[in-house]
Amino acid sequence: MENEDALLTKIVKDATSLAAEIEKSCGSVPCILDSLNVEVERYSEVLDFVTPLVLKIDDMEKKLRALEIQETLSRYRSEVDAARVLGNADMALDAFTHLSRHLGAYNDCSSGDFHSHLPPYYYAMLASFIKGALTGRRAISLAMRIILEKLEKRFLFNFYGSRLTNMIEKPEWYLTEVQTWMVLNDQWLTWIQDEHLRCPLPSTPLRVEFMRGLIGFVVDKMKFDLGLIAKPPKSYCSDPLLPANKPQFGRVDEASKENPYGLDSSPLATDPDLFGHLIDEVLNFENRLDGLCYPVHELRPVDVLTRLDVLHRWLCLESEIAHRRMQDLLTKTQTLVPEKSSDSPTTPQCAEDFVALVYAISRRGVQLRDAKARAYFFRVQQSLLFTFLSTLSDRLPWLRGEKTKWETTPSANRSDSAVTSDPAVWTAVLNALFFVCETMQDWTNDQYFVELWEDRDIRKLLEHPDPWIDEPSPFEEDSSKMFEVYERQIRQGLEAVVSSLYRSLCEVSRDYRSDVSQWQRIPELGIGKFTGSGGGLSSTAADLAISSLSGKATDMFMLLTGSLSTLAKLLHPSLFVRVWKPLFSRLNQYLYSQVIRRNHFTAAGAAQLHYDIVQCLRAVVLTYTERPEEYISESLDACKLLTLPMGVAALLKEELKDTLTPGSQASSGLMPLIELGISRLSPDEVYEILLLRL
Incomplete structure (x- = not known):
């Protein structure tokens, strides 16, 4: 009992002291609350100051990250541009791979639409390089897989392994076999669809789906022979319970894995003769597919060749x-x-x-x-x-x-x-x-x-x-x-031909050009005839009995006619026209400027010049055109002026002299030139030509 009393006394004392402590603590709570309120107000001010800074730092981090990715994208984009300019598809594919990987990271850290900064042609090139024709191979229905099962087994048995029918140098064997199966079953499949599958109609004609399945065999065979896949493909149609929505040949197994050595591991791809023969046979097979009305957009063997x-x-x-x-x-x-x-x-x-x-x-x-x-x-x-x-x-x-x-x-x-x-x-x-x-x-x-x-x-x-x-x-x-x-x-x-021939003509006509004795010779007495109309001495070639080409012009005309005759036989007619036209134009300017304008002519000399140009040169030009005046008009006009009767030439000279004086009408001097048939020379040039007459 004494122990219990002592224990109770102790408990009472402890409870009393605890109550005192609690009372004391409760008395200090208002002070603590007051201090907490002060701290809350102070921390609220700090929070209001710090929060914008934190948000700003976070935004800056995002922008820095975006800038880093933008820089990376810029580098890969420049690589794409370089690959596009160089035409290097491998380089473009690598650049596009990196570009597409970083685009997602950029879009995650940026609120802007980055795709708007890409050039439009990037999307088409991405689709072309990354989405190849072989990646879109469509699934084959369960019914068609049952039809193709026996043919697939026969194909795998005959054209893989150590069979005598499996020869890489004879791709036409399996291509011909597949084509034979297509032809033999085409009419039957068409009849089945028309007579028994009228409602509902399948989305793809049976014959097209059948051909697509057979071409799938060919595609896998080509890929294996070229070393694009490591192992022969496994049978697909032998598992008829395979879901129809599962892409054909899309299984990720050992047979569909890419060969790490690629084309270099295949003798078919490394031997140019074998590879070229495969290409020829595949292209011939493509032509036969077109003859069977196989749709262009469906799977084709040539898709393997466009990898x-x-x-x-x-x-x-x-x-x-x-x-x-x-x-x-x-x-x-x-x-x-x-x-x-x-x-x-x-x-x-x-x-x-x-x-x-x-x-x-x-x-x-x-x-x-x-x-x-x-x-x-x-x-x-x-x-x-x-x-x-x-x-x-x-x-x-x-x-x-x-x-x-x-x-x-x-x-x-x-x-x-x-x-x-x-x-x-x-x-x-x-x-x-x-x-x-x-x-x-x-x-x-x-x-x-x-x-x-x-x-x-x-x-x-x-x-x-x-x-x-x-x-x-x-x-x-x-x-x-x-x-x-x-x-x-x-x-x-x-132009080189015309220039060369023109230079040669100028060289051989050097003596003819400076033959002063020929142009200024005096006609023999009794040869000239007086005409009643002009009142002067006629100086035409016929009147002065000029009937032969100048001796020093023979070489020039022989070279001209011989060269043009040779070129007419050797050159294409369209090219020859582009030779003789500028040649005659240059020769006309040469005769007009170097022969006529630099010499003085007597009646006999003018008659000889008239014969050389009008009778000889015009005849040469007439061989190639019906209108020779278009190409040697200046020389022909000058010959007309030099062989005018003396009276007519004198009257024309006086009339032009009056016309050329200051204050006179220029049109008044054109009428006599038109009457004489002078078409290409101006009144000034006509007057200068008339001054060359002796």
């Missing part, structure tokens, strides 16, 4: 073979000889063969669905056109600084150094360039080339050099202006 790595190898092979064949054409001994069976007797055989070679490449590229793949085939054609122009231009003598010889010596008697100056050589070169130029004009109406050029992105691609193809371009020109390059080379060549 970046396969297309790259195909283009390199196409370019190499085409350039080798072109060099073979240009190194033949009779390469510049016109073909006997040709419609144009002046077109060299090499030009027609070259055009056929270039056009054949376009016929191969036209079967590709991807426009950019077709554009790269066009780049091969551009490279061939540049090389052909460069090779033939090297045979033009004026580009090597040589002078074209205009002589009558046969080419067989010339030295070796003069053979290249033979007109038969460089006229054939000009004819070849002209034939290619005309062909390019005809191609402007070809749908293949029109579609390429109408695509703005493709046009930009064609306007830049391509590192995939060696373009031995001797001309720093826009490759899209190929026609202008050829036309300019032809124009320069024809």
